[in-house]
Structures are given as C-alpha cells and as structure tokens.
Amino acid sequence: MTQKIIYGTVGEDGTKQTGQGFEVKSPDTGTYVITFLQPFVEPPSVVATLKDWGADNQIIVKDITPNKAEVAIWDLGIKQQSDTGYSDIAVTKEKSAFNFIAIGEVS
Secondary structure, three states: OEEEEEEEEEOOOOOEEEEOOEEEEEEEOOEEEEEEOOOOOOOOEEEEEEOOOOOOEEEEEEOOOOOEEEEEEEEEEEEEOOOOOOEEEEEEEOOOOEEEEEEEEEO
C-alpha cells in the first residue's frame, strides 16, 4: 500500500480555493463535507486550521471515513448580561475559510 496526502484550502462559501484530489460542499452554515476522489483504505488522519479566524472561533474535524471528512466551524460568543452580572455563552455555526490535510493509505 502507498501513503497519500490530500490537502487544500476551502473558502468560507464552500468553494475549493487550492488543492487536488477532493471535492467540497457546504450543506449548511459552518458545515463543510470534504469528499476524497480516491478513497483511503481506512479513515485517514485529518487536520484542519482556520484561515481567516477570530480568537473566538473553533474548528472541528469529525465523521472521518475512507471517503470523506466533515469540518464544523463554531463561533463562541460571550454575552454579558448587565442586570445579573453573569455572562452567557452563545455558540453558533459560522462560515470561515480553512486549510486541511489528510494523510492515509491508499490501495
């Protein structure tokens, strides 16, 4: 078996900006599904980083299979409630560009 590396940059609107060997779709705000054109033998190791990020944004790679990986981007906002003195955390999905790399075995 041979090791393969697929990498790329995805725009906040879900378009492929750079890279080869994958397609990407954004079924809803802050969710991106990367499909590998040549499936891996088993789920690859996938790492993603935010390209144009804010300090309160989080990126998660989940649901990795030999054929695809899903990337979710969240905005963690803190809302100060002046009448109680307490803060609330508001977690919402957010569009953002990101970079990724997937490494694994192919047949």
